[in-house]
Amino acid sequence: MEHTDKTGILRQGVVVFVFLAVLTGLEFLIAVAIGAVGLLVVVAIIKVGLVMYYYMHIYRLNRDSGDDQHSPEYRTATNRLGLWLFLLSDSFVFGALAVSRFNLLGLTRPALNQYLGLTVTSVLLLSSFFMNRAEASMEHGDRRGFIVGMAITLLLGLCFVGGVLGVEWPTAIADGVTPSASAAGAIFFMMTGMHALHVVTGLILLGIVLRNGSRGLYSADKHWGVEAAAVYWHFVDVVWIFFYPALYLIGKLS
Amino acid sequence: MRKLFASALARGVLWQLAGWLTGALVITGIRMVMGLKPLDTFFFTEPAWVFGAFIGVLSFIAGSGIVGDWFKWAKGQQTPEHREDPDGWEKYVGISLDHKVIGIQYAVTSLVLLVVGGSFALIFRTELAQPGLQFLTLQWYNTLMSLHGIVMIIGILVGVAGVMNYLVPLLIGAQDMAFPRLNAFSFWIVVPAVILLLSSLALGGFDTGWTGYPPLSARAPVGMQMFFLGVFTAGWSSILGGLNLIATTLRMRAKGMTAFRMPILVWGAMATSLITLTATQLIGLAFQLVMFQRLLGMGFFDPAKGGNPILFQHLFWFYSHPAVYVFVLPGLGVISELLPVFVRKPLYGYRWIAMSSLGIALVGFLVWAHHMFASGMNQYLQVPFMYSTLLVAVPTGVKFFSWLATIWKGKIDFPTPMLFVLGGIVVFLIGGLSGPPNATVATDLHLTDTYFIVGHFHDTIFGGYVFPFFAAIYFWFPKATGRRMNERLGKLHFWIMTPAFLTLTLLMMRIGMLGMRRRIADYDPALGFEGYHIVMTIAGCLIAFSVLIFLVNLVRSVRHGEKAEGNVWNSRSPEWQVPSPLPSHNYENPIEVIGEPYDYGVAGSQYIKFSKGH
């Protein structure tokens, strides 16, 4: 449920993060040990449920914003609806990519570096955790906490992009998974590329919000920009929660 | 003239062309440095054209200034909520945030596109009048035929957006859309998209039809890429427009306007927007994948690399089938909206009609593979997709029967908009009834990819979109301008277009069944179709002539039409309770719903009242 005191929220963030981390580890072990596809899907859905509820606060869509269409609360609620509609639309791209991956490769997967995959996944998950802290801090008017949280999130996001584009891509190419060699390589680069594009967009949003936040443009009552950037950032994480098993864990090596 | 050149439109286009050239030169330069071949058949190489085109679209956005306010917000600055538009025509070539102006911008763009796409059809229709090639080459024929398809589709999407943009906020009593800047962005992004699409004419065209199936589309000239990029860009208009409309309908309704007291058109618009918001992403993705296959050799659809050409068809039709519901649902909404006005009776079965729109939209997501019965997809998919396809008949039937019950025992008037409504019903009926033979798989194996299909979908689209669109223009023209369109010319338009159109499509179906394939530039004289083709060509010309009458009527009436500032049609709808044309921000006194929308003939009933001031 929604906590109102600051320490409660922060503690909740930690608990959720621990759950997510454990589940991610579990995923990895399931894949290595028994390769049960159904189980991997269930774990991914649980993870996404946790992120959507505790980090993205999907229940806020249901919040009563009064009858006055000119009030800031009403405006913010409309914006929130707009953002979620956009995410719904966007999820169709990622969904279609995932479907294409299974259509083309079935239950085989490209030969990728497992440790690299787990590392970038962890980095992104950790960034979501700090994003949540930053948003919670802003909700309670703690600008310092907000700036620290945002800066760490931004840094981890950069690490993720660097990890995928700068390390993972060259490694894959060196291992023979190239965009033009096979459909498997093509879909791997398309999925990670499309996701990376969204991460970069998210980083730009985070940068804008961090800058405006440090200039004192947000307050405990009025920080829609922070919330929007946070929800978008967590959405990018949600996509990766599905893409990580789809690319690294599910299926036999081809 | 100077005002035109200073407009956002002109700036955007100039910037786009400059950006295009710059992008192409950059890539060409890089290629020269890398020692790659710098130039190709169409001067620049394909990567240069594509990258340039992409930069061109971004330049249009930057140059026209549609994102200015968002940049200010990102920098932490405030902008005024509303912006005043200049008087006169300049506001239509500049950036306006008023949904009524944007609606008219959309509608005019749509008419322009329909005229362009229709002219393409007229050209190749004339070519088909005789067997053999008379004045077109094969490549030109195929390019015009393909462009006719996509230009019409974009034209219709834009027209749908126009109708919804202009009307929905008025009908629900809102001041504007939920996100006015996004609304302007959604419109303006169409302009560079159209320029890209038409540029394919100069870049070798493309001979794949609007479906662009690989591997054929992976081998077509560079024009193919312009087509992909154009559709991709226009897709954003659909997606963001749909998003805006849903948010508007859910959040901006007047007091007392509960879900089942909204004018029925709003339900159609909602159902349509749900589709554009989500499914459009898949055609965008499908086209992107082919673009990357061409540019980087990524083998998504290349069997030699383990790709699957059928996958493209699934992604493509997952959007492109629901897309026809995007075209027709608002049109059917217009029919439901106007019938009660002209029969002076309540709309029969309001809730059922509202739900049938949603039903069609949702079932529409589950039928896409009926376009692929002969494609070689997995056979076990054929029967379930046949079931879901036939299921569409149920909510569609509900609409027809409700319309009949609405007309029953009314007091029916026949002004021009009503004629087009009735024409729409009849033509859509024929389009609908020619559908089930394509759903029952065995018959479809004969009918698919023939002129039968061409006749069938032209009937559905004319009945579901074109006729209602004309009805809407004749009906709401006085609202937008304060003047009426000429009735006599309107009726002439109707009585020339309808018989000509029915002749055209029924003959299409006939020769299709006898062996006329789709998308062929030439046909075997041994088939004996010459006579039919001559009649069809004449019918096509008559349709064009009737549209010309309409355009003359439209342009003339803007200035010289009979003054009509009141409730011309004696409608109960809120927008007619105030004088035409409406000021920006619509209703000076907010409206409040106190009754049912369509209680024509119910003594003492009232739909809305005006509350006093803000």
Add this chain to the structure above:
Amino acid sequence: MRHFAIIGVLILILTPLVYLGVDAAHVMPIEASAQSLTVDWMWNMDVAVLSFLFAVVMVPLVYSLIVFRRRQGETGDGQPIEANTKLEVTWTVIPLLLVMVFAYLGAYTLGQTRIADPNALEINVTAHQWDWSFDYPQGFTSNELHLPINRQVVLKMQSLDVIHSFWVAEFRIKQDIVPGRVTDYRITPILIGQYTVRCAELCGSRHAYMERPVIVSSQADYDAWVTQQAAAAAALVARGGPDAGKVMAAQNGCGACHSLDGTKLTGPTWRGLPGSQVQLSDGTTVAADEAYLTQSIVDPNAKVVLGFPSGIMPKFNLTDAQVKAIVAYIETLK
């Protein structure tokens, strides 16, 4: 009540009229395969129900427009009629039942058209831009599809380049041919005659002309044709040389892309090719000798001529002897 009676009678009159009208118009081509009987049966069922639905909508519509039109001088509104839930449910449920019945019939007829005979005659079909060729089990290739009557045939179809679609209107069934896989087309011819296979899936500029004859004949005539073709083919390979090569080139549809009169089609013309210097797209130049010509047939993308895109010409199924003969033929085209 009077209104309903009139409408009922009119519907009963109009329905058979529409059905018989469509029937009398002979909308379908002649039935030349066993499968076409099933398809046409389904079509007739469709038309019967659609005639009824047409009448059910059109009769009340036109009747209302005439009877309930506003008369001269009449004012006021119509009588408001309350929506009747029972009626709405009725016209939802009845179409739903109809849909169920039709989906069943559709599935049933689909099954009927797919019944496979294990003794079906198997013929390999190759489609490429913009021609068909038919490989018979007796070891020859033809540009005409000859079929014996009353015996099921299964065509194993392959495409060398883009998607094509095999359609003979008189057989009704249509099947796409997707590159990278073999698709089956199964029919039983039941009427002797000459038909045409036409490509039904847009496959590029000359799509309209991708047609070849299909000839259904008696078993005896068919056997005679096969024997004669097989002998001719064997003789052709044995003979070799340019004359044989010319026939083979025609059988494999080379002329669809390579003209003999200097016209630029999809591929370079053969006229004046042998012995000439060919500019390649990688900037080099090569002499069009026997080795070059052979390589260009066996591995078409190894050397691509300037001005032509690569990846267009497919690899054909040709024996070394056939390639040799075709090269010999091209070498005569100085």
